[in-house]
Amino acid sequence: MKAVLCRRFGTIDDLELADIAAPQAGPGEAAVRVKAAALNFFDTLIIAGKYQHKPPFPFSPAAEFSGVVESVGPGVTGLAPGDRVMGNIGWGAAREVVAVPADQLVKIPDTLDFERAAGLTVTYGTTLYALRLRAGLKSGETLVVLGASGGTGLAAIEIGKIMGARVIACASSDDKLAFACDHGADETVNYASEDLRSALKKLGGEHGIDVVYDPVGGAYAEPAVRALAWEGRYLVVGFAAGEIPKLPLNLVLLKSCDIRGVLWGAWIKREPKAQQTLMKDIVEWCAQGKLSAHVHAVYPLTDIAAALNAIADRKVMGKILLKP
Numbered sequence: 001m002k003a004v005l006c007r008r009f010g011t012i013d014d015l016e017l018a019d020i021a022a023p024q025a026g027p028g029e030a031a032v033r034v035k036a037a038a039l040n041f042f043d044t045l046i047i048a049g050k051y052q053h054k055p056p057f058p059f060s061p062a063a064e065f066s067g068v069v070e071s072v073g074p075g076v077t078g079l080a081p082g083d084r085v086m087g088n089i090g091w092g093a094a095r096e097v098v099a100v101p102a103d104q105l106v107k108i109p110d111t112l113d114f115e116r117a118a119g120l121t122v123t124y125g126t127t128l129y130a131l132r133l134r135a136g137l138k139s140g141e142t143l144v145v146l147g148a149s150g151g152t153g154l155a156a157i158e159i160g161k162i163m164g165a166r167v168i169a170c171a172s173s174d175d176k177l178a179f180a181c182d183h184g185a186d187e188t189v190n191y192a193s194e195d196l197r198s199a200l201k202k203l204g205g206e207h208g209i210d211v212v213y214d215p216v217g218g219a220y221a222e223p224a225v226r227a228l229a230w231e232g233r234y235l236v237v238g239f240a241a242g243e244i245p246k247l248p249l250n251l252v253l254l255k256s257c258d259i260r261g262v263l264w265g266a267w268i269k270r271e272p273k274a275q276q277t278l279m280k281d282i283v284e285w286c287a288q289g290k291l292s293a294h295v296h297a298v299y300p301l302t303d304i305a306a307a308l309n310a311i312a313d314r315k316v317m318g319k320i321l322l323k324p
Contacts, residue, residue: 139164
């Protein structure tokens with residue numbers, strides 16, 4: 001079978017397409033024919049050796065995928081050949097067949113296409129965990145989303161609206177903000193041309209911002225925290241800007257606000273049943289058309305470098321997919 005391989009930490013251009021033996025389903029596993037694999041920003045970090053997890057060589061990028069079960073190993077119940085599934089395995093999906101623990105797979109209905117299903121788990125799973133379980137977002141509250149046009153930002157806009165929030169989308173261009181509005185944002189801030197703190201202070205009014213969802217970090221973190229309401233919640237989701245911010249803790253004291261980490265990848269290992277509950281809601285919402293799971297572009301495996309460069313250059317609105 002064909003597989004994209006990273007044989008050493010380096011650049012995107014160091015990846016290669018190779019022929020390798022197709023894996024077999026072992027005990028507790030299912031072998032899945034990949035129909036689509038989704039890429040994320042953290043794939044660029046894994047390839048460079050800059051991520052918290054460093055897979056053994058050689059490995060394939062792409063954490064998320066959708067496909068059809070080809071076979072199941074001993075001890076597997078609830079799955080059978082022919083089942084349509086999606087999953088998240090951390091890395092390794094940029095290939096034609098994957099063998100994964102069956103309990104990491106979620107069945108998908110016929111009404112949900114493989115392309116949208118492939119990119120659901122990481123962005124929407126992270127976001128529902130963040131907004132429901134970490135922030136406790138309530139209907140009527142104001143939610144600020146930084147990096148609003150990316151896959152995670154889009155998920156925050158859409159789930160925030162389902163949960164009844166007023167959503168303020170923040171991004172670096174008017175095109176990205178128009179995209180955010182098309183997917184439900186109520187207000188926008190262009191932080192490339194506007195002062196973020198002043199804009200959020202104005203939009204938050206006397207009450208302030210209830211929840212900030214931040215997958216960007218960098219220079220935007222402190223002004224976002226300064227705009228928080230009394231007992232507001234700032235969610236640390238990631239650092240796409242590349243810089244890990246250092247926040248003055250007096251702001252946390254003066255606002256009696258919370259800085260809450262969102263390490264979804266570790267949480268799902270600790271609470272797999274709770275993760276299944278979240279994914280059930282996400283799959284149902286997507287099948288019902290409440291979540292767009294917007295696909296920016298689809299590339300063949302041979303063009304993975306172009307796909308990852310689009311993500312690294314922050315040109316992507318929604319998700320980038322690979323199709324074997």
